[in-house]
Amino acid sequence: MSAERAPRSRDELIELLRREGERRYHDAHPFHRRMHEGTLSQAELQRWVLNRYYYQTRIPIKDALILSKSEDPAFRRAWIRRIHDHDGEREGEGGLAQWLRxxxxxxxxxxxxxxxxAVLPGVRFACDAYVTLVRERSLLEAVASSLTEFFAPDLMTRRVQAWERHYPWVKAETLEYFRNRVTRARRDSHEAVDYVVEHAKTYELQTLCVDALIRKTEILWQLLDSVEAAGSAGERA
Amino acid sequence: MSAERAPRSRDELIELLRREGERRYHDAHPFHRRMHEGTLSQAELQRWVLNRYYYQTRIPIKDALILSKSEDPAFRRAWIRRIHDHDGEREGEGGLAQWLRxxxxxxxxxxxxxxxxAVLPGVRFACDAYVTLVRERSLLEAVASSLTEFFAPDLMTRRVQAWERHYPWVKAETLEYFRNRVTRARRDSHEAVDYVVEHAKTYELQTLCVDALIRKTEILWQLLDSVEAAGSAGERA
Known part of the structure; x- marks a missing residue:
């Protein structure tokens, strides 16, 4: 039965991805709200930065897995840029080095x-689940799971403003990572949306893409759940 | 018992890898000997080029898997170059495009x-087995399996000379791939040898590296077996 359903139009699919992603995006998480409202303590902010770094380290790994799933040199040529973005061209450059700063x-x-x-177990499990999702699902679903980037540019812009205002003790130049993500996340998400729209040609494939994006939002949410829950257990970093 | 064996010295390990790799390297395969002696027909040479292309397409895929197994941005920064070598920086560039020329x-x-x-089943199975080896074994073994590159520069140099001499009907400028591999294979194999020597710290790990290299030589050998055996079945390309 469901096999007979007509695929969603391009606009319907984009709207569905945007809606399902947006309402689950981790910017609405209580811990994240507090971060942007300026009510996190230094210890809480540190706990987030330390744990989120583990997520950052998974990105080039999952992007390499995405590369390995593609048979198309043109796709790989575009996607490989993401690995360079995080690893940099030389020591001290790239997103991972920026995060350490x-x-x-x-x-x-x-x-x-x-x-x-010192990464919290729950954070590690969630981030590893992201790598597993990318490893085990199709290239199309793996690309769809990256679409949380759709919402990242706005968030990064707001984050820099919030941090500069509420946490003046953080050296402004160390916010470089968030600043760089604004344009890169925009470029990356447009590329990924185009890929998903082009390749999710059936209703079922489209649904798998939405599912992959939802699972990814759960991963980001769980990361914050774990960071938040660790508060009562004291400072671990 | 074997756990008590002292690791081989650096020189012993390199000598062992070189010896085990060299005596199984596919340049000694009858079909390959005939290629360099100039006694392959055009149909045979075509069959080799067509089938070997499938092997070439597996290289960026296995290299992306190797990237995905590394936790070290510095390692990834060096290894990622191999993917660029095959995919190129833009359409029409890189090793795959050169092979098509x-x-x-x-x-x-x-x-x-x-x-x-039109790839022969036996060739496909062998090449896919290479990707599977890299996917399933450790990063160290996956790197060790690339050490056939150790023997490639000499072979490429001899190949260009042999082809120019024996197959003058092949346009000389289309041998670009082989010419480029001379310096790149040298650079890549030195990098991989250094990695193996540094990380294979026990006798057992060293043995696993030698095994991975041997398996890789079997894959290259099987490719030629299949191409050679297809001769009696007529031209498939």
């Missing part, structure tokens, strides 16, 4: 952050 | 080659 900017021990040994 | 140079239908639909 942010860690320094919020007063964390950079070596501890980089080791990832 | 070679296909044109030997008189093949480039679209047919690129589609990979």
């Amino acid at each position: 942010l860690a320094d900017g919020v007063g964390l021990d950079v070596e501890l952050v980089q080791s990832t040994r | 070679l296909a044109d140079g030997v008189g093949l239908d480039v679209e047919l080659v690129q589609s990979t639909r």
